[in-house]
Amino acid sequence: MTKSGDPTRCDVVVIGGGLQGLSSAYHLAKRGLSVTLLEAEYCGRHASGVNAGGVRSLGRHVAEIPISLMALDDYWHRMPDVVGHDCGFVGSGQLQLAENEAEMQVAAERVALLNSLGFHHEEVIDAAYVRKLVPSISPHVHGGIWAKRDGYALPFQTVVAFKHSASQLGAHIQEQSPVLKVESHGADWVVHTATQEFRCGHIVNTAGAWANGFARQLGEETPAETNGLMLMVTQRVAPFVRPTLGALGRPLSFKQFDNGTVVIGGSLMCEADEVARCADANAAALYKSAQTVTDLFPHLTHVAINRVWAGVEAFMPDSIPVISPSSTVQGVTHAFGFSAHGFQLSPAIGRLVSELVCDGRASLDLRAFSITRFQESGDHSS
Ligand SMILES: Cc1cc2nc3c(=O)[nH]c(=O)nc-3n(C[C@H](O)[C@H](O)[C@H](O)COP(=O)(O)OP(=O)(O)OC[C@H]3O[C@@H](n4cnc5c(N)ncnc54)[C@H](O)[C@@H]3O)c2cc1C
Structure with missing residues (x-):
């Protein structure tokens, strides 16, 4: 009231x-x-x-960074003080993988730009550091950008x-x-x-x-556009990755929860119906994303997808x-x-x-x- x-x-x-x-x-x-x-x-x-549930300051549009850091520092890391509940927040860090030298160059330029603007929440890391964070990663990965205070929460x-x-x-x-x-x-x-x-x-x-x-x-x-955005979740697998992963060169967002399930997404679009207020998942697009995951973690090739879903979101140009x-x-x-x-x-x-x-x-x-x-x-x- x-x-x-x-x-x-x-x-x-x-x-x-x-x-x-x-x-x-x-x-x-x-x-x-x-x-x-x-x-x-x-x-x-x-x-x-x-x-x-990605709590990601990593890779943000420069204009959004101050808001994202306010959200991270004043709220996500203090949720029990703010709303009396941790909201499932886990400060696992987020890592954006570079799969070749050209992407390493992009990573270096991005972090140099942020540093020049006074932002230090992203750092370039080499292949050895990536392997320390994610030992089972495919050997072709060259390095990446690491945001150690990022993580995920439960929506x-x-x-x-x-x-x-x-x-x-x-x-x-x-x-x-x-x-x-x-x-x-x-x-x-x-x-x-x-x-x-x-x-x-x-x-x-x-x-x-x-x-x-x-x-x-x-x-x-x-000029806002309405689109569907898809996610999928696997069956439970033994723990193999702690940070939330993205990739510099292809759409990917990927995290393993403590219960072993892996949620896979990353700009996977599908059609949305604004009037019916829903979006339908598109199996072909999901297959492509699953392929990215098995490229990076070949041991997941035979892991089953348990569920797919789509949400409706407004996108600006x-x-x-x-x-x-x-x-x-x-x-x-x-x-x-x-x-x-x-x-x-x-x-x-x-x-x-x-x-x-x-x-x-x-x-x-x-x-x-x-x-x-x-x-x-x-x-x-x-
Ligand atoms: C599949 C998916 C994955 C995503 N992953 C991430 C992620 O990992 N990290 C991240 O930061 N963001 C992520 N996002 C984006 C994030 O979820 C959205 O940006 C955010 O939730 C938008 O919040 P909102 O309140 O603007 O919109 P919504 O959550 O859509 O809320 C709008 C509400 O308005 C209500 N409404 C509409 N019309 C009316 C009306 N006429 N009268 C009254 N109520 C009305 C709707 O019913 C709805 O509940 C993802 C989005 C999707 C769909």
């Missing part, structure tokens, strides 16, 4: 109960605002509940932890409540579901793959999200378009959203994430 006791009258309505919405509700409630979060289905039903536990913490702070979280439209009434906003109207001073649009529809209602549609006040109206803040890497950022995104709402400005420079950047360039292509 909101502090006024009436969830239909509040300071902020958050649209969407994925992690960006739940984190926003948590941080806004922590700042003392009355918050109602409206979720169309159930919290974590889409990308936030079904993702690979659904993270969703539940943020949902409970936001509720405990007074946020009203209402599921099975799709928002149909938003309307301004003087200085207020009215948010309509099929059966209720919510009056508030501010709207936070964190509707994931459906958020661009609300931007469209406000006259600031972006420049692969970085919109985290921005509306450019057309007062009292709306957007955070969407996380382009397959928003899980790691989510604890910090809510904080930045709460700063935009409460203070009118954020503690990090968010200019690169402005919703106006597509209008300015005039480039709406992907």
Whole structure:
């Protein structure tokens, strides 16, 4: 319940109960605002509940690094203090493999660039160090980039932890409540579901793959694209890899959990149906990714895949999200378009959203994430 006791009258309505919405509700409630979060289905039903759980600062777009490091240092390594639960976070490190000399060169240039900008969370390591970290790796690997404070967490536990913490702070979280439209009434906003109207001073649009529809209602549609993203999980195998692995030269994200199962993904796209709100896994694309894994770990050739699934995600043409006040109206803040890497950022995104709402400005420079950047360039292509 909101502090006024009436969830239909509040300071902020958050649209969407994925992690960006739940984190926003948590941080806004922590700042003392009355918050109602409206979720169309159930919290974590889409990308936030079904993702690979990669907690990766490694390989980020330079503009995203400060947010990613805020998420890592202030939240992921301190989750029990933040939400009373570790969210399954394991600081296993993340390693991006270089499979030839040309990729080693790319690694060296990337880390030199980051160092020149004052970032030291990624380091180049040689083949011997890679083998020390992952003794069973194929002998053809030349080295890689190592981010030792990265790791992985459990998406659904993270969703539940943020949902409970936001509720405990007074946020009203209402599921099975799709928002149909938003309307301004003087200085207020009215948010309509099929059966209720919510009056508030501010709207936070964190509707994931459906958020661009609300931007469209406000006259600031972006070139966001909706796609499906696939994952697969193997049967249990004896422990053979601790860090989460990616590759510089091909799409791969790969981790072994403590129970022995291995989750394999890495930008494996499939078609999504925005209206039906689902995506179907594509076996041919999954086969290609399984092949990458057996190239790197030949001993996995006969390991069975137990399950495949796909989630729906919003992708921006420049692969970085919109985290921005509306450019057309007062009292709306957007955070969407996380382009397959928003899980790691989510604890910090809510904080930045709460700063935009409460203070009118954020503690990090968010200019690169402005919703106006597509209008300015005039480039709406992907
Ligand atoms: C398969 C997969 C693997 C991934 N792996 C990783 C990873 O390893 N690491 C990483 O950092 N990121 C990863 N991601 C990306 C990450 O999951 C997303 O970027 C992040 O979860 C986006 O969160 P969100 O809250 O914006 O969106 P969502 O989780 O999609 O939440 C949006 C919510 O809004 C609700 N909604 C929509 N319309 C309405 C409406 N009209 N009214 C009310 N509610 C509405 C939806 O039902 C949904 O619950 C992965 C994504 C996928 C799909």
